[in-house]
Amino acid sequence: MLNPDGVYLGNYRCSLMGFDLNRHWQEPSPWVHPTLHAVKQLIVQLSQDAKVGLEFYIDVHAHSTMMNGFMYGNVFEEEERVQRQAVFPRLLCQNAPDFSFSNTSFNRDVVKAGTGRRFLGGLLDDMSYCYTLEVSFYSYMAAGSTAPVPYTEDTYMNLGRNVTRTFLDYYRHNNFIDDNKPQTPNHINSTEVLSQGRQGNGIGNEKTLGGERGAERKNLGLKD
Template sequence: MKISTQFDAGAVTVIDVENPADIRLQLRPDNASDFAQWFYFRLQGAAYQNCVMHFENAASAAYPAGWEDYQAVASYDRQNWFRVPTRYENGVLTIEHTPLSNSVYYAYFEPYSYEQHLNLLGDAQGSGLCQIDDLGSTVEGRDINLLTIGNQAASDLKVWVTARQHPGETMAEWFVEGLLARLLDPQDPTARALLDQATFYIVPNMNPDGSVRGNLRTNAAGANLNREWQNPTVARSPEVYYVREKMLETGVDLFLDIHGDETIPFVFVAGTEGVPSYNGRIAELETRFKNAFAAASPDFQDEHGYAKDAPGQANMTMATAWVGEQFKCLAYTLEMPFKDNDNLPDDDFGWNGQRSLRLGEAALSAILSVLPQLR
């Protein structure tokens, strides 16, 4: 048997792979930080053998509560992913699966590769409705690309969407893929109505370096990008620095920052209640957005989520708080689960790329509902 990780986002540490009934592994931390939870590896030579894979350091993961009721994903072709039996006991995460082929992949969540990212950019540009701009380079020299969709008229509302500040949260780029597909569909009436009034600025992947490296939360310099928004630097967090500069140039009327949550098995949003400028107008926009989102997608709910910040207690280094305060606009962090959505569970697939994609499509209906009130 053989375990390998020398591919885009591959990550695991192998201790012992001699006995299929006792494969010993460890989570590999991000390249320049201690965050560990993402894994993605290929197992070969184990067809029709009952493989029991133990992550011996799972208790030291960034979010150990994320292992409760969690099921890993597997695929033979890296296109069709399904859940496999997984348990967490005494600090050890165990995957038990009998592969039906000699080559099988296991991952923390359905991956979204850098090649998929580049294809997404190409497909968007090919629509004829989208302009691609290069804002700058990451720590390791990868492109920070912005998609601009709309007339770019001065009177247009400015809608910003960023995704994958935390690279292991691959569901965020699946979400963007769905949002883009609908927004770029000339036959979709919601898309047409949106682009009559707004220009969209979309960063599908804020953290290309961390994505390729198989990091959970940080870029190549070890920066958690969603804690860099108050004072980003070109040396440590160029991804945030260049996106923030572009926002200051264009302005922002609505901001969505797309993420995944390791622990909470629901789709939810977190707003800007704790920023100094939060007021009744923003609160009313938040309610309108959430009601429209729930009507557009039964996967969305507003009962479970993060505790709201007390007035004046927001963490201003986070994107949603900084943008919401800087532009006095509606700003939301949107979270999707790594596990399943407990409101609409799916035993075979859990929460996955396709469900994230559909949620991205539905988000446009919520955006349309608040557009007339944004200014």
């Protein structure tokens, strides 16, 4: 938690001194934003260490108006990088019944330039993925249901477990983990995830993923 003092006072956004910490990643002050400053310094240090592979940054927030869990990601010019960024949210959607890919969006709004997701997305290399994971304060709608289900402490914890399970799936499908177990129907590979994506924005466009992109996909560990 980066805002322990603010949360202790009952704030869910502002720090003890009244600052929205997720708008000050560009130039955090060691006095005004001490937790932010320390974490930023650590991430910069890790990103410069050749022995460390810093692949994911996920900032977890509660959302006061929308339902379900969903993610915000960044916008990139490279189409292939856009496709790779969509893999993790797609896998999470398969694992978590309360996670909504339709609510997930990729943007570069000017007002969000000071967020951790935006700042670190520009700082880290193109094999790193930076997301904001938003989760409703209130409830979620399961697929095929018309009645909202209130979140409880248990369902919040289940979402956390499903995020962890998604990391396992991600690394397994990209051949970083070999558990010598047969693939079950509940497990999908990264290419299948991409092929289910939205047409017209470069995510999951099978024409783009094939042909001239084939060699790049093999280098990325995305197999047919």
